[in-house]
Amino acid sequence: MVSQVAETLAAEAEARKGRRGFEVAGRLSNPWVLRLSALALVLGAWQLWMGGGRVDPTFAAPPSKVATSIPKVVTNPMFVESLLNTLQLFALGFGISLVLGTALGLLLARVPVLDAALSPYVNGLYASPLPAIVPIITAVFGYYLAAKLIIVVLLAIFPILINTYQGARDTDPHLLEVASAFRASELQVWRDVVFPSAIPHLVTGIRLGVARGLIGTVVAETYASPGGLGYLILWYGFRFDMDAMLVVVLCFTLMALVFSGLVRALDRWVARWRVSE
Amino acid sequence: MMAAGRGRVTPRPGRTRWRRTAIAAATAVGLLVGWQLAAPRMGTAFELPTPTSTWLALVEMARSGELWTATKESGLVLLVGTVPAIVLGIAMGVVIGGLRPLDVAFAPYLYAFYSTPFVALIPLFLLVFGVGFKGKVAIVFTLVWLPVLLQTIAGVRDVDPRLLEVGRSFRASEWRMLFEVRLPAAMSLIVAGIRLAVGRALVGVVVAEFDTAFSGLGAEIFRYSQRFRLSHALVPALVLAATGIVLTALLHRAEHRLERWRRVD
Numbered sequence: 001m002v003s004q005v006a007e008t009l010a011a012e013a014e015a016r017k018g019r020r021g022f023e024v025a026g027r028l029s030n031p032w033v034l035r036l037s038a039l040a041l042v043l044g045a046w047q048l049w050m051g052g053g054r055v056d057p058t059f060a061a062p063p064s065k066v067a068t069s070i071p072k073v074v075t076n077p078m079f080v081e082s083l084l085n086t087l088q089l090f091a092l093g094f095g096i097s098l099v100l101g102t103a104l105g106l107l108l109a110r111v112p113v114l115d116a117a118l119s120p121y122v123n124g125l126y127a128s129p130l131p132a133i134v135p136i137i138t139a140v141f142g143y144y145l146a147a148k149l150i151i152v153v154l155l156a157i158f159p160i161l162i163n164t165y166q167g168a169r170d171t172d173p174h175l176l177e178v179a180s181a182f183r184a185s186e187l188q189v190w191r192d193v194v195f196p197s198a199i200p201h202l203v204t205g206i207r208l209g210v211a212r213g214l215i216g217t218v219v220a221e222t223y224a225s226p227g228g229l230g231y232l233i234l235w236y237g238f239r240f241d242m243d244a245m246l247v248v249v250l251c252f253t254l255m256a257l258v259f260s261g262l263v264r265a266l267d268r269w270v271a272r273w274r275v276s277e
Numbered sequence: 278m279m280a281a282g283r284g285r286v287t288p289r290p291g292r293t294r295w296r297r298t299a300i301a302a303a304t305a306v307g308l309l310v311g312w313q314l315a316a317p318r319m320g321t322a323f324e325l326p327t328p329t330s331t332w333l334a335l336v337e338m339a340r341s342g343e344l345w346t347a348t349k350e351s352g353l354v355l356l357v358g359t360v361p362a363i364v365l366g367i368a369m370g371v372v373i374g375g376l377r378p379l380d381v382a383f384a385p386y387l388y389a390f391y392s393t394p395f396v397a398l399i400p401l402f403l404l405v406f407g408v409g410f411k412g413k414v415a416i417v418f419t420l421v422w423l424p425v426l427l428q429t430i431a432g433v434r435d436v437d438p439r440l441l442e443v444g445r446s447f448r449a450s451e452w453r454m455l456f457e458v459r460l461p462a463a464m465s466l467i468v469a470g471i472r473l474a475v476g477r478a479l480v481g482v483v484v485a486e487f488d489t490a491f492s493g494l495g496a497e498i499f500r501y502s503q504r505f506r507l508s509h510a511l512v513p514a515l516v517l518a519a520t521g522i523v524l525t526a527l528l529h530r531a532e533h534r535l536e537r538w539r540r541v542d
Binding site: 031034035037038039042055059061113116117118119120121124127128129130131132133134135136138139140211214215217218219222223230233234237240242245246248249252253256257260 | 296297300301303304305321323325378381382383385386389390392393394395396397398400401404405476479480483484487494495498499502503505507510511513514517518521522525526
């Protein structure tokens with residue numbers, strides 16, 4: 001009897017201890033505690049490396065100085081105009097890539113002759129470092145919007161095209177069979193069968209296309225025709241203002257994160273729409 | 278077109294492939310001839326490159342040795358930057374992917390860094406590390422390290438639980454599990470990371486060489502474009518394209534080979 005009680009008490013104590021241990025671990029494994037300490041670690045190491053005299057102070061951009069130069073960059077009269085230029089270039093270039101890429105992807109997937117004729121070259125261009133021809137594009141097309149748009153489209157279009165193509169190729173053959181049994185026209189097949197089944201792949205293409213389109217935007221603005229935030233990076237570079245340069249780079253990071261958030265929302269919306277279908 | 282819907286007769290694969298190759302080759306010939314005929318008629322103030330002028334430029338640049346010098350410079354940057362980046366990326370990825378708290382802590386920053394259009398950082402790198410060989414190697418290193426790291430983390434972390442279960446039931450130690458289960462299962466993802474990384478590294482080298490305009494394939498492209506000698510500018514771009522295509526194809530093949538380590542069946 002006594003031993004039984006003792007055992008129960010011991011077990012309870014054990015359980016309490018276990019629970020307490022779990023609570024401590026719980027606080028430590030809180031993702032935000034972990035993330036904030038990692039941030040502190042990274043910023044601390046960066047500050048020590050850049051601010052500790054190991055890097056020539058002219059070129060050093062420790063986080064403390066980057067943070068204090070945010071107001072300077074944002075109030076620079078060039079900033080808002082540059083930001084709008086960049087957004088405009090990206091939106092135009094990405095819009096063209098989306099329309100052209102989707103159309104070409106569907107076309108290649110549905111027309112076997114075009115598929116055989118063009119697919120090897122599409123894949124080849126996708127694997128090539130396309131920014132290599134930026135100086136040539138600039139020489140041919142001049143310092144105009146057209147040259148910059150070509151660069152953005154060249155980078156953004158291929159992931160959209162290739163993923164749409166894959167999605168359209170993966171169309172359930174049964175659906176195609178039913179469509180042709182009901183004598184659906186080619187246009188109807190495209191609109192009601194092929195395109196809807198390509199949409200999940202298309203979203204993947206959009207995600208990759210957004211990332212590459214942003215790279216194209218920066219390349220176009222720095223190496224083709226100076227303007228926008230891409231040029232603002234160089235502008236601060238000429239003044240050896242490293243902190244301000246980093247602030248502008250962080251603007252691009254922020255843009256990339258916002259865009260990828262939007263694409264993720266699109267992805268969820270598409271998934272829900274497909275389930276309810 | 279409508280045939281696609283009706284029970285399509287699948288032609289013998291050998292013949293389809295032959296037909297596809299023939300169509301692709303015919304397209305290439307058509308594009309080259311069209312380019313050759315159209316380029317001089319575009320009415321530009323300078324000479325647009327044609328296939329023949331590009332070929333002549335290639336022969337000239339190869340004979341004089343400048344193409345080889347530039348290729349060697351860019352290739353050396355790629356090699357010196359890539360190899361240690363892959364090693365460090367995999368090593369760090371194994372540690373972070375194996376320890377969940379580290380993954381939770383660092384993942385947001387790694388992904389934010391990965392989302393940053395890296396070309397925006399190139400001027401900064403060149404100012405901090407110098408515009409020469411060292412700066413370019415630093416760019417390539419960073420560009421390669423990050424995707425390899427992220428893919429290794431994902432590969433080591435998301436191993437099929439059934440594979441791990443088999444390992445545990447044979448009482449394998451964590452070390453053996455790491456080297457005999459987790460890493461082999463992660464290999465195809467790691468190679469995919471290297472494939473992404475190589476594409477990024479090629480872009481990084483070229484863009485950095487535009488900035489310095491001093492040596493390497495990117496500098497050649499930049500200098501010849503500035504003088505409107507576009508046939509000569511196209512040659513190094515073609516070398517880079519060929520490098521990208523060949524490396525991507527090889528790594529793609531390796532990826533498919535390694536894919537079977539991930540599957541349980």
